[in-house]
Amino acid sequence: xxxxxxxxxxxxxxxxxxxxxxxIAIVMTIMVLDLRPPAGQGFADLKPVxxxxxxxxxxFTFLAIYWNNHHxxxxxxxxxxxxxxxxxxxxxxxxxxxxxATAWWGVHPGDTAPVVVYGLVLLLSAIAYFLLVRALLALxxxxxxxxxxxxxxxxxxxxxxxxxAGIVVxxxxxxxxxxxxxxxxxxxxxxxxxxxxxxxxxxxxxx
Amino acid sequence: xxxxxxxxxxxxxxxxxxxxxxxIAIVMTIMVLDLRPPAGQGFADLKPVxxxxxxxxxxFTFLAIYWNNHHxxxxxxxxxxxxxxxxxxxxxxxxxxxxxATAWWGVHPGDTAPVVVYGLVLLLSAIAYFLLVRALLALxxxxxxxxxxxxxxxxxxxxxxxxxAGIVVxxxxxxxxxxxxxxxxxxxxxxxxxxxxxxxxxxxxxx
Amino acid sequence: xxxxxxxxxxxxxxxxxxxxxxxIAIVMTIMVLDLRPPAGQGFADLKPVxxxxxxxxxxFTFLAIYWNNHHxxxxxxxxxxxxxxxxxxxxxxxxxxxxxATAWWGVHPGDTAPVVVYGLVLLLSAIAYFLLVRALLALxxxxxxxxxxxxxxxxxxxxxxxxxAGIVVxxxxxxxxxxxxxxxxxxxxxxxxxxxxxxxxxxxxxx
Amino acid sequence: xxxxxxxxxxxxxxxxxxxxxxxIAIVMTIMVLDLRPPAGQGFADLKPVxxxxxxxxxxFTFLAIYWNNHHxxxxxxxxxxxxxxxxxxxxxxxxxxxxxATAWWGVHPGDTAPVVVYGLVLLLSAIAYFLLVRALLALxxxxxxxxxxxxxxxxxxxxxxxxxAGIVVxxxxxxxxxxxxxxxxxxxxxxxxxxxxxxxxxxxxxx
Numbered sequence: 001x002x003x004x005x006x007x008x009x010x011x012x013x014x015x016x017x018x019x020x021x022x023x024i025a026i027v028m029t030i031m032v033l034d035l036r037p038p039a040g041q042g043f044a045d046l047k048p049v050x051x052x053x054x055x056x057x058x059x060f061t062f063l064a065i066y067w068n069n070h071h072x073x074x075x076x077x078x079x080x081x082x083x084x085x086x087x088x089x090x091x092x093x094x095x096x097x098x099x100x101a102t103a104w105w106g107v108h109p110g111d112t113a114p115v116v117v118y119g120l121v122l123l124l125s126a127i128a129y130f131l132l133v134r135a136l137l138a139l140x141x142x143x144x145x146x147x148x149x150x151x152x153x154x155x156x157x158x159x160x161x162x163x164x165a166g167i168v169v170x171x172x173x174x175x176x177x178x179x180x181x182x183x184x185x186x187x188x189x190x191x192x193x194x195x196x197x198x199x200x201x202x203x204x205x206x207x
Numbered sequence: 208x209x210x211x212x213x214x215x216x217x218x219x220x221x222x223x224x225x226x227x228x229x230x231i232a233i234v235m236t237i238m239v240l241d242l243r244p245p246a247g248q249g250f251a252d253l254k255p256v257x258x259x260x261x262x263x264x265x266x267f268t269f270l271a272i273y274w275n276n277h278h279x280x281x282x283x284x285x286x287x288x289x290x291x292x293x294x295x296x297x298x299x300x301x302x303x304x305x306x307x308a309t310a311w312w313g314v315h316p317g318d319t320a321p322v323v324v325y326g327l328v329l330l331l332s333a334i335a336y337f338l339l340v341r342a343l344l345a346l347x348x349x350x351x352x353x354x355x356x357x358x359x360x361x362x363x364x365x366x367x368x369x370x371x372a373g374i375v376v377x378x379x380x381x382x383x384x385x386x387x388x389x390x391x392x393x394x395x396x397x398x399x400x401x402x403x404x405x406x407x408x409x410x411x412x413x414x
Numbered sequence: 415x416x417x418x419x420x421x422x423x424x425x426x427x428x429x430x431x432x433x434x435x436x437x438i439a440i441v442m443t444i445m446v447l448d449l450r451p452p453a454g455q456g457f458a459d460l461k462p463v464x465x466x467x468x469x470x471x472x473x474f475t476f477l478a479i480y481w482n483n484h485h486x487x488x489x490x491x492x493x494x495x496x497x498x499x500x501x502x503x504x505x506x507x508x509x510x511x512x513x514x515a516t517a518w519w520g521v522h523p524g525d526t527a528p529v530v531v532y533g534l535v536l537l538l539s540a541i542a543y544f545l546l547v548r549a550l551l552a553l554x555x556x557x558x559x560x561x562x563x564x565x566x567x568x569x570x571x572x573x574x575x576x577x578x579a580g581i582v583v584x585x586x587x588x589x590x591x592x593x594x595x596x597x598x599x600x601x602x603x604x605x606x607x608x609x610x611x612x613x614x615x616x617x618x619x620x621x
Numbered sequence: 622x623x624x625x626x627x628x629x630x631x632x633x634x635x636x637x638x639x640x641x642x643x644x645i646a647i648v649m650t651i652m653v654l655d656l657r658p659p660a661g662q663g664f665a666d667l668k669p670v671x672x673x674x675x676x677x678x679x680x681f682t683f684l685a686i687y688w689n690n691h692h693x694x695x696x697x698x699x700x701x702x703x704x705x706x707x708x709x710x711x712x713x714x715x716x717x718x719x720x721x722a723t724a725w726w727g728v729h730p731g732d733t734a735p736v737v738v739y740g741l742v743l744l745l746s747a748i749a750y751f752l753l754v755r756a757l758l759a760l761x762x763x764x765x766x767x768x769x770x771x772x773x774x775x776x777x778x779x780x781x782x783x784x785x786a787g788i789v790v791x792x793x794x795x796x797x798x799x800x801x802x803x804x805x806x807x808x809x810x811x812x813x814x815x816x817x818x819x820x821x822x823x824x825x826x827x828x
Contacts, residue, residue: 019231022643026440037521293810296685321658446648447720460738
């Protein structure tokens with residue numbers, strides 16, 4: 001790898017990260033535009049805001065998880081190509097649908113359709129992230145830090161299955177589906193130890 | 208080129224890229240604010256959201272293409288002046304009209320005027336990008352990587368012609384115009400090989 | 415600390431700062447979307463905009479204070495871990511509630527509930543910042559620049575008490591609570607001298 | 622100036638620039654949210670959009686001018702302190718009022734009050750920029766590149782006078798005031814040659 005290629009790579013990786021950060025930051029933040037202040041001026045008027053706030057907190061958490069995992073993932077990335085750029089755009093598109101799904105669910109917290117649609121957006125985001133990981137794995141050899149860090153991606157697979165289960169369950173019991181989504185979020189709140197482990201291992205246990 | 212000038216150049220280029228990224232990221236993302244959740248709470252209420260979602264996906268793709276091409280273009284840029292800064296601002300202005308055009312088309316998917324206006328925004332963006340490229344070519348000698356990378360810019364010219372054709376066709380058959388826009392987007396989904404080729408060629412010293 | 419670890423640290427710290435900046439910048443700026451132009455076209459129509467503008471100015475100031483303090487804090491940070499990343503996300507979540515609280519108060523400037531809610535958002539943000547500082551202190555030894563810079567965090571503690579006082583007072587006299595919030599903002603307008611002192615002291619080697 | 626101080630300075634300057642860029646990018650872009658698509662679906666329905674589009678283009682240009690000048694200004698900055706950070710926040714606050722003024726004027730293009738308010742926002746931004754320049758001059762010696770670059774700041778003073786004139790004239794003839802604002806924008810479209818000259822001079826005429 002020549003110096004010039006390395007510099008181009010770091011520029012590309014840096015700009016990809018910066019762009020991803022900007023989009024995720026905006027997606028996270030514009031959701032707050034749907035936390036409209038109530039028409040009245042009393043505490044009782046806050047009641048319809050409560051479910052919106054809870055759904056917002058859940059969506060904020062999911063987006064924070066994606067930012068966190070994307071950040072850890074990029075640490076061990078050594079190559080990027082056009083397919084990676086587009087897979088990343090696909091992830092950003094999927095994540096950008098979160099505010100609309102959040103807004104709908106927040107207004108109709110106990111209904112089936114919004115909970116199904118919310119689950120579909122979660123599933124779409126998980127698939128997009130999976131495709132981004134595949135695009136990166138295609139560029140990195142089997143023994144690379146990235147390949148080791150990803151491993152069998154069990155957590156990602158289980159999450160996708162949980163989303164599908166949530167979507168199906170939502171057709172009968174929306175509140176149980178909501179519980180499944182919350183459970184997945186909690187499971188991910190711990191940052192991806194696989195990649196952290198590889199990084200620390202690479203440091204020869206000096207951290 | 209002295210070291211100090213080089214540093215100033217990299218700072219300017221970096222800040223120009225960062226600013227461009229921020230604006231494109233915001234333009235991409237605020238479009239989602241028009242994906243308003245439906246008034247009702249059933250699946251049938253999603254019907255008017257479908258055309259909005261499709262137009263949003265198309266606009267997201269066009270903006271992603273511009274980000275991608277801008278990114279590849281900047282790789283081979285060696286000089287920047289005031290005219291480049293303003294040409295870039297012109298591009299950002301043109302791209303910033305995308306959400307309004309998207310919102311109008313999404314509500315009236317089969318009508319003439321929104322499809323014409325959408326095509327005009329695409330055409331304006333293409334012209335602005337063309338002017339940015341011209342401003343850059345004026346600063347780079349004939350044999351420079353940038354000049355080689357741009358070449359005759361056939362893809363850019365054909366796209367502009369396609370937009371004009373789409374605008375004219377939309378006066379009679381909006382759906383055919385929509386097909387033309389989608390076709391241009393697909394043609395650009397592949398990143399600009401011309402510039403990628405030059406970069407890679409420069410690495411192997413066989414360009 | 416190996417070179418590779420140091421590089422990873424600077425990348426993480428840089429990306430954390432950039433992401434924080436993006437979210438704070440968006441939160442600050444989308445508040446202006448609630449400064450809707452009046453329906454009429456005369457000067458008298460501006461009257462309902464005045465309280466909105468004043469509350470916006472106050473919220474802008476609080477967010478600027480957080481940006482400033484976050485910036486000074488990060489100067490002396492030498493380590494970051496997953497807990498810090500999540501504590502930072504918690505701070506961003508708390509700050510992201512500012513626009514909704516601002517919008518409500520701006521429409522009902524003399525009412526109790528909006529002033530209480532505004533104070534709760536201030537308090538939540540202060541608690542989140544406190545938890546971020548704790549997460550950082552857990553990573554830095556007692557004599558580190560960060561630990562010295564934080565010290566007993568008197569200003570932070572007094573502010574939190576003032577917010578609680580403001581919330582309680584607002585139940586009886588909203589305008590006095592507003593005065594308390596403004597007072598805290600003024601007290602913080604001076605950048606955090608503790609950290610600035612440490613930095614400057616480190617320069618002159620007399621700390 | 623020790624190496625550590627220099628690094629802190631570059632970090633601060635970089636983060637200040639990045640934050641400023643983010644806010645200006647958002648302010649520029651959220652204005653497009655007021656370019657609401659017309660209710661109807663024909664070309665005639667676009668008529669009320671035209672004045673909005675023109676005012677948006679003017680505001681976009683003013684913000685682009687501020688970005689450009691801020692960028693050139695920061696090139697020659699060698700020191701930053703807390704006062705500079707706050708003066709910069711003041712500038713961002715003033716600029717953030719642009720979308721509201723733009724939205725009001727766009728709906729009532731021929732009325733007095735919106736044109737006066739628009740001029741007041743321009744004047745406020747000019748004053749804030751002036752205060753930022755003063756804060757920077759207080760940190761840089763008389764013969765510094767920054768001091769030489771600013772000089773007597775004639776263009777800035779004349780612009781402020783023009784805004785005052787526009788505000789007064791708007792009380793009688795809004796359209797003439799609009800012409801004055803456009804004139805100032807055109808005068809600034811050329812990037813600040815004073816600073817560019819100093820930079821190029823510092824390069825010993827090798828650019």
